[in-house]
Amino acid sequence: MEAFGLLLHGFAVLLTWKTLVLMMVGLVLGIFVGVLPGLGGPNGVAILLPLTFTMDPTSAIVMLSCIYWGALFGGAITSILFNIPGEAWSVATTFDGYPMAQQGRAAEALTAAFTSSFIGSLVAVLLITFLAPMISSFALKFGPPEFFAVYLLTFCSFVGLGREAKHKTVISMSLGLLLAGIGMDTVSGNLRMTFGSPELLRGVNFLVAVIGLFGISEILLTMEERLALRGHAAGISLRVVLGVWRDLPKYWVTLLRSSFIGCWLGITPGGAIAASFMGYNLAKRFAKEPESFGKGRIEGVFAPETAAHASGTSALLPMLALGIPGSGTAAILLGGLMVWGLNPGPLLFVEHKDFVWGLIASMYLGNVVGLVLVLTTVPIFASILRVPFAAVAPMIVVSCAIGAYAIQNAIFDIWLMLGFGVVGYVFKKIGIPLAPFTLALVLGNRAEDAFRLSMIGSGGTLKVFWSNGLVGSITTLAILLLFWPVIDSLLARVGLTHGTRATSR
Amino acid sequence: MRIPVKAVGAATALLLSTPAFAGWEPTKPVEIVVAAGAGGASDQMARMMQAAIQKNNLMKQPMVVSLKGGASGAEALMYMKSSEGDPNKVLIAYSLIYMLPLSAKIPFNWRELTPVSVVALDQFVLWDNSAGPKTVKEFVAAAKAASAPFKMGGTGSKREDHVLTVFLEQKTGAKFSYLPYKSGGEAATQLVGNHTQANVNNPSENLEVWRAGQVRPLCVFDKERISYTSKVTDTQSWADIPTCKEEGVDVQYLMLRAMFLPGKVTPEQQAFYVDLFHKVTQTAEYKEYMEKQALKPIFLTGKDMVQFLEEDDALNKSLMTQAGFVAK
Numbered sequence: 001m002e003a004f005g006l007l008l009h010g011f012a013v014l015l016t017w018k019t020l021v022l023m024m025v026g027l028v029l030g031i032f033v034g035v036l037p038g039l040g041g042p043n044g045v046a047i048l049l050p051l052t053f054t055m056d057p058t059s060a061i062v063m064l065s066c067i068y069w070g071a072l073f074g075g076a077i078t079s080i081l082f083n084i085p086g087e088a089w090s091v092a093t094t095f096d097g098y099p100m101a102q103q104g105r106a107a108e109a110l111t112a113a114f115t116s117s118f119i120g121s122l123v124a125v126l127l128i129t130f131l132a133p134m135i136s137s138f139a140l141k142f143g144p145p146e147f148f149a150v151y152l153l154t155f156c157s158f159v160g161l162g163r164e165a166k167h168k169t170v171i172s173m174s175l176g177l178l179l180a181g182i183g184m185d186t187v188s189g190n191l192r193m194t195f196g197s198p199e200l201l202r203g204v205n206f207l208v209a210v211i212g213l214f215g216i217s218e219i220l221l222t223m224e225e226r227l228a229l230r231g232h233a234a235g236i237s238l239r240v241v242l243g244v245w246r247d248l249p250k251y252w253v254t255l256l257r258s259s260f261i262g263c264w265l266g267i268t269p270g271g272a273i274a275a276s277f278m279g280y281n282l283a284k285r286f287a288k289e290p291e292s293f294g295k296g297r298i299e300g301v302f303a304p305e306t307a308a309h310a311s312g313t314s315a316l317l318p319m320l321a322l323g324i325p326g327s328g329t330a331a332i333l334l335g336g337l338m339v340w341g342l343n344p345g346p347l348l349f350v351e352h353k354d355f356v357w358g359l360i361a362s363m364y365l366g367n368v369v370g371l372v373l374v375l376t377t378v379p380i381f382a383s384i385l386r387v388p389f390a391a392v393a394p395m396i397v398v399s400c401a402i403g404a405y406a407i408q409n410a411i412f413d414i415w416l417m418l419g420f421g422v423v424g425y426v427f428k429k430i431g432i433p434l435a436p437f438t439l440a441l442v443l444g445n446r447a448e449d450a451f452r453l454s455m456i457g458s459g460g461t462l463k464v465f466w467s468n469g470l471v472g473s474i475t476t477l478a479i480l481l482l483f484w485p486v487i488d489s490l491l492a493r494v495g496l497t498h499g500t501r502a503t504s505r
Numbered sequence: 506m507r508i509p510v511k512a513v514g515a516a517t518a519l520l521l522s523t524p525a526f527a528g529w530e531p532t533k534p535v536e537i538v539v540a541a542g543a544g545g546a547s548d549q550m551a552r553m554m555q556a557a558i559q560k561n562n563l564m565k566q567p568m569v570v571s572l573k574g575g576a577s578g579a580e581a582l583m584y585m586k587s588s589e590g591d592p593n594k595v596l597i598a599y600s601l602i603y604m605l606p607l608s609a610k611i612p613f614n615w616r617e618l619t620p621v622s623v624v625a626l627d628q629f630v631l632w633d634n635s636a637g638p639k640t641v642k643e644f645v646a647a648a649k650a651a652s653a654p655f656k657m658g659g660t661g662s663k664r665e666d667h668v669l670t671v672f673l674e675q676k677t678g679a680k681f682s683y684l685p686y687k688s689g690g691e692a693a694t695q696l697v698g699n700h701t702q703a704n705v706n707n708p709s710e711n712l713e714v715w716r717a718g719q720v721r722p723l724c725v726f727d728k729e730r731i732s733y734t735s736k737v738t739d740t741q742s743w744a745d746i747p748t749c750k751e752e753g754v755d756v757q758y759l760m761l762r763a764m765f766l767p768g769k770v771t772p773e774q775q776a777f778y779v780d781l782f783h784k785v786t787q788t789a790e791y792k793e794y795m796e797k798q799a800l801k802p803i804f805l806t807g808k809d810m811v812q813f814l815e816e817d818d819a820l821n822k823s824l825m826t827q828a829g830f831v832a833k
Contacts, residue, residue, distance in 0.1 A: 049552075054560065139694075140694065140697055140698035141698060142698065143698060143700030144684070144700065183575065183576050184576035184577045185662075186577070186661060186662060186685055187662055187685055188662055189608050189661060189662030189663035189664065189830075190608075190609055190662075190832075191576065191579075191610075191611075198583040198587070201575060201576040201579050201580050201583060201611075202573075202575025202576050202580040336552075344713065348713075408573075408575070408580075409571065453685075453686075456682050456683075457654060457682060457700070457701075458654075459653070459682075
């Protein structure tokens with residue numbers, strides 16, 4: 001096989017002491033960047049980009065992509081230990097990861113998160129290796145109607161498959177959509193809801209909202225309840241790790257499903273966030289006892305982490321093959337490529353074989369080394385939970401504030417973060433789910449743009465969403481998912497399914 | 506070759522006068538403010554400058570790229586406006602400095618900033634899918650004959666690409682449905698995927714898909730052809746693309762790429778940056794970049810720059826008014 005030969009060539013490029021050292025440095029820096037809430041992959045890579053200007057392109061991309069892998073691994077740590085997602089796609093990891101930490105199973109949750117990240121990335125890298133040319137032509141099939149259909153699918157799967165009361169999900173989602181409208185409207189070129197304030201021009205940043213909604217509100221709740229972080233640091237040992245790994249085969253369906261969702265959404269830009277939520281929701285829907293999700297189920301960590309990382313990795317493919325970055329970090333890497341004198345695009349694979357295959361080989365090696373590295377450092381991170389709350393809380397608040405500020409260098413964002421902290425606290429008190437809110441905030445704008453562009457392109461007819469097989473099947477699936485509870489109970493009533501789920505309620 | 510001669514003259518003048526403004530230099534990292542998203546043309550240029558300055562040791566302090574692409578770049582303009590007196594921030598500007606205040610009523614006026622230098626002029630090219638019409642004439646005929654909306658992709662609404670689309674309509678009588686995307690890169694892939702029929706991207710935005718044979722350049726919106734004659738694809742160079750005027754559609758537009766400091770900085774500080782960016786334009790990195798991205802070289806500073814800006818502002822204002830994009 002040609003791909004196999006090229007991959008071996010890539011490994012040959014990679015296996016020099018210098019490259020391996022750079023790889024380790026990148027991974028350690030990345031994990032560190034991932035652990036700090038809000039700093040995250042994109043900012044970390046952006047800060048460290050100038051370091052690479054004097055390196056040769058292959059060393060540079062190996063180091064930067066290792067920072068990326070490290071940040072992907074590291075992002076799970078704060079989600080699980082503090083309920084503060086380091087990256088947008090870590091939000092779904094908090095749903096079950098944090099309860100697990102509260103029950104004293106932090107080490108288990110972390111092991112699960114790292115392992116599933118590894119599996120997700122591995123599947124995506126395999127896909128990149130063998131299907132690169134085919135996948136890039138698939139991504140080209142996506143015009144505005146297709147993009148809108150994917151976003152619609154994400155929203156609908158949330159309403160239809162979510163655990164919470166439907167009306168609360170819709171309320172939360174609508175508020176998110178409303179806030180997403182603040183700022184410049186791309187389609188009309190006009191400002192909306194800025195009320196003449198220059199601070200509102202750039203809109204509400206998603207990460208600022210997430211840090212406040214999840215991080216600050218959690219601190220408020222903890223202060224109110226008992227001034228102590230819940231949960232005890234479990235003694236991580238080889239036994240815990242092996243235990244998680246031994247159970248891994250039991251979850252092969254979940255892992256496979258999430259990998260598939262991740263790869264699919266990763267190659268369509270902006271999919272990583274949608275992927276993690278969709279992976280989680282589908283795992284819950286197909287589980288035998290969906291009620292136990294959100295209360296510390298290990299599958300609830302496996303599903304979103306696998307999907308997020310499969311998509312985080314496969315997002316590099318459209319970046320390399322088409323020059324469209326699938327994620328924020330991929331966008332910065334794209335800038336890096338240009339500086340090193342490489343032009344991402346269809347010809348990159350032909351003209352710069354050393355670079356492309358060196359990068360792909362580094363994805364394999366970086367993930368293996370990264371997994372070993374994070375697993376051996378789990379005890380250090382898990383021990384944070386043993387530190388008294390009074391000492392940890394101020395540190396968390398400060399690092400949240402730094403994170404919120406660093407995203408756009410705006411003091412206003414710190415106030416916004418605190419505001420969202422209070423909103424998050426109130427939402428948690430009255431039982432309105434936060435996830436639909438954050439989802440709508442991040443995808444709302446893109447969904448709106450895609451919808452309006454579809455309308456301009458089609459002359460205003462909704463038929464465009466069924467105009468070809470691809471968009472038609474996604475749209476239909478979305479609508480089916482939206483009404484899934486109704487359909488499910490109807491099917492049960494006419495006896496077409498065994499109906500255990502419907503009758504048990 | 507008028508402009509390079511001028512540049513050499515300016516270089517000599519600058520070299521002679523160097524000691525006079527050796528007084529000031531930045532004492533902390535300099536922020537280069539980009540009024541667009543990651544990976545766009547401004548970002549690429551900023552990173553080229555960052556690399557050129559670092560590799561050639563042109564400045565003691567490091568330079569960091571700061572992306573302020575929020576609100577279609579308005580974020581960067583307001584940021585510069587509010588940084589009055591801060592000599593450690595430099596904006597890499599393009600025609601949005603004229604257009605955004607008109608279309609979105611952003612309270613901004615470029616005259617409140619300190620001009621440093623115009624460093625390049627960017628071209629616009631009419632592109633279609635390589636499976637589409639082969640000449641401008643066929644293209645116009647196809648647009649007129651189309652029953653479904655004939656889709657033109659571009660960056661943003663009521664901006665350069667949109668203005669050009671309106672003028673194409675006026676000069677040819679064809680109707681286009683303009684689809685505003687978030688970036689030129691997105692407009693390029695949407696054209697390749699046949700979701701739009703054409704776009705008016707800058708050369709840099711469509712370069713790679715052109716080299717891959719996925720899109721075709723029809724004509725360039727300038728009064729003369731692009732000067733670079735080395736082959737870009739197997740058969741064509743930038744200079745092989747006819748001007749739109751040659752093809753019977755008289756529409757011309759060039760976009761500035763210019764550096765600005767915030768308002769109220771001292772003349773010494775301004776002089777430091779004029780010198781810095783002049784040195785940047787002398788580096789191999791800059792020259793290579795200009796050719797690769799098919800940018801038109803230019804270096805204007807001082808009175809020449811202000812005069813250029815005033816004329817360019819008037820031109821953009823009249824185009825925006827004619828296109829009906831000025832907010833009431």
